[in-house]
Amino acid sequence: MKRAGLGLLLLLAGCTEPSAPADTGAELSRPEPLQSGSTFLQPDTRALQEDDFANPGMLWVERGEALFHEARDGHPACASCHEGEDTNLAGVAAHYPAIDDETGELMNIEARINACRTRHQSLEPLAYESEDLLALTAYVAELSRGEPIEVDISGAASPWFEKGRDYFFTRRGQLNLACTQCHDDNWGKQLRGDTISQGHGTGFPGYRLEWQTFGSLQRRLRDCDAGVRAEPLDYGSDDYLAVELYLAKRAEGLPLESPGVRR
Ligand code: HEC
């Protein structure tokens, strides 16, 4: 760890309790002005994201597009249900996570794809971070590229939003830091070679140079938890799902930029 980074962490760990917004379901922290994570990247990394021919994430999008159109052994292709005027998936990912009408549960895009596999294709769900699930998620997300994020946090989604907000404001790990301390209070500052961004999920799923591969938003969240020396949660855990909803509400209005490229 670089000294500058350690200094900031110690400073943060020593400062007062993060101040959670008052406990009324709709409240959230929103950095001003709202800025995408790509704003804080080095110019060459940003250029990589902006060039579809150079953006390595486009390989997952293309693979996802192929999988989407593939029918296997009598299992209908995704495309067979999702290419109609009313059933196509353009813009859909910008409104996730969302409550599933059938079960009343909150689903992110990964969970929704798996629900379609089990419900409508008689296929097994795909594992988190498997190449196929990453590819399908990348494709579905890319169909919303440029669409402003807008999510519903009313009704059955409301307790999820509050759960996500709690996670965002709770100190954890050996460094005893909450998400809000870095991403609300210290964005724009340097930490371990990164400029801390506002912590929006809008570039994910995305390609991280550090991973040398493509990954989900939850993989990024696991890295942030590990960064404060907390035990990362399991993929698909209720807490991470809830955090995804909180992040989406907090990012509302920013365009979805997946496939993002990040350091
Ligand atoms: C010690 C400071 C720190 C804490 C605490 C922290 N993060 Fe991060 N986070 C970072 C850094 C550094 C990065 C990489 C640079 C950046 O901000 O995009 C990052 C990246 C992210 C990103 C990706 C942003 C992008 O555009 O690529 C998200 C989303 C995120 N954090 C969410 C969270 C959440 C949710 C929590 C709490 C569970 C959290 N972070 C806790 C420092 C922190």
Ligand code: HEC
């Ligand atoms: C046999 C038809 C069928 C197939 C095949 C199918 N889906 Fe679906 N999909 C649906 C229906 C119906 C819904 C509405 C929710 C529900 O009933 O499960 C839906 C909902 C969705 C949604 C959310 C749409 C929204 O507006 O919120 C996404 C994303 C999605 N499907 C992706 C996929 C992907 C990716 C595949 C292939 C892995 C797939 N679906 C295969 C029928 C299908």
